[in-house]
Each structure stands twice: as C-alpha cells, then as structure tokens.
Amino acid sequence: MSEERAEIQLTKLESIFVFGIIGCMLFATWELGHIMVHDWFRFWVAKNPFVNRRIILYGIAFFMSITSILVTTKYAFKSGRFGQTVNRAFLWYGTLLLISTIAIFVFDCMPEILAGFIGAGIFVFALYVLQKKYFTKERVIKNRLEKGKCFSCGTPLPPGSFYCPNCGVEVGRKCPKCNSYTRLMDKFCPTCGHLLKNKEDSR
Numbered sequence: 001m002s003e004e005r006a007e008i009q010l011t012k013l014e015s016i017f018v019f020g021i022i023g024c025m026l027f028a029t030w031e032l033g034h035i036m037v038h039d040w041f042r043f044w045v046a047k048n049p050f051v052n053r054r055i056i057l058y059g060i061a062f063f064m065s066i067t068s069i070l071v072t073t074k075y076a077f078k079s080g081r082f083g084q085t086v087n088r089a090f091l092w093y094g095t096l097l098l099i100s101t102i103a104i105f106v107f108d109c110m111p112e113i114l115a116g117f118i119g120a121g122i123f124v125f126a127l128y129v130l131q132k133k134y135f136t137k138e139r140v141i142k143n144r145l146e147k148g149k150c151f152s153c154g155t156p157l158p159p160g161s162f163y164c165p166n167c168g169v170e171v172g173r174k175c176p177k178c179n180s181y182t183r184l185m186d187k188f189c190p191t192c193g194h195l196l197k198n199k200e201d202s203r
Helices: 002-006 014-040 040-045 047-072 081-109 111-134 138-148
Strands: 173-174 181-183
Touching: 014 040, 014 047, 014 081, 040 047, 047 081, 081 111
Parallel strands: none
Antiparallel strands: 173 181
16 A cells, blocks of 8 residues: 555655645635625625625635546546646645635534534545545556556566566566567557457456
C-alpha cells in the first residue's frame, strides 16, 4: 500500500505550489460570489437579501466545486507529471470547496446538533466517493505500468521484461500470433494488432 501511495505523492516544493493554486482558487471563488451579490445582481438581491444572497453564494460554490471534481476525475492520469500535478490541485480545490460549502450550508440552515451529524455523514460519503473514483487501485496499477514499473512492487522494469526482477510477477508475454513481446496491460499486439486475451477472459 505504501508503494501505491508513493504514486500520488508530491515533492515538498510541488506541494507548496499546489497549495498556492488551491488557496488562490478558493479566494477567487468566494470573491466572485461576493462581487455577484454586491455588484452584478445587487438589485435582485435587494428584493430578498436572505434568500437571494444565499442562492448566489451557494450556487457559484457548488457549481465550481462539482465541475472541478468531475473534470479532474475524468482526466486523471491522462497526462504527464505536470498535468497530473495541476489536475490534482484542482481536484483538491473542488473537494475542499465542496466540503466547506456543504459545512457552511448545513450550519447555516439547520440546528447545530443535527447539522453536526449530517455534516459528518456528508463528509464521510464525499471521502468514500473521492477515493472510489480517483485513488483506485486500478488507476495506480495502470499508471505504474505505463511508467515502466512493476504493477506489484513498483520496481523499474528493464525493457522487454517478462517478469519483474524484484518480485517475480509476470509483467509481459509473447503475442500468440507473431511471437512479439507485449506488455501485460496491452489489449492488442503492437506489432501485428492481434487481440490479446487476458487470463481472466480465458477462464
């Protein structure tokens, strides 16, 4: 499990920049909400300040957070390290914004004790969904194989390896049609295009 966590860890310097991105985006989002309330839609807000103000502030926060989470989870691990780092920053931004918005909304609209229980339940559910969608074992395994590492122990693999030199797990195979080397994750042979069957498919 420690090897899987290492795949998604950042250096200290990268983490500083990521937190900077998150902080700036959170600040910009809340400032956008206040500008909409006090400048852009001030006449509409003045008609019913209690309701309309909350519609704008919660609306922009929920929209930005959900959009950010959906976009970043869709494109996770689909780019290089820079893209993944920026992607991760916006994922955390969306997650923190969603959590803080839900917390403020719950405590703003419900009695304190009930709000506490409901808020805790929502956060647990949000954490479950986030880990289920983004930090899955399958994503980590795929990302590791694409980087030329053993999916089991994370050891760098020599080109053309059929087995990991560290743990012995199978990481490559021969194409049954042209006998060329293929990686275990390949669906088609890169030499002849033959459809490769997984061991699970042949059972």
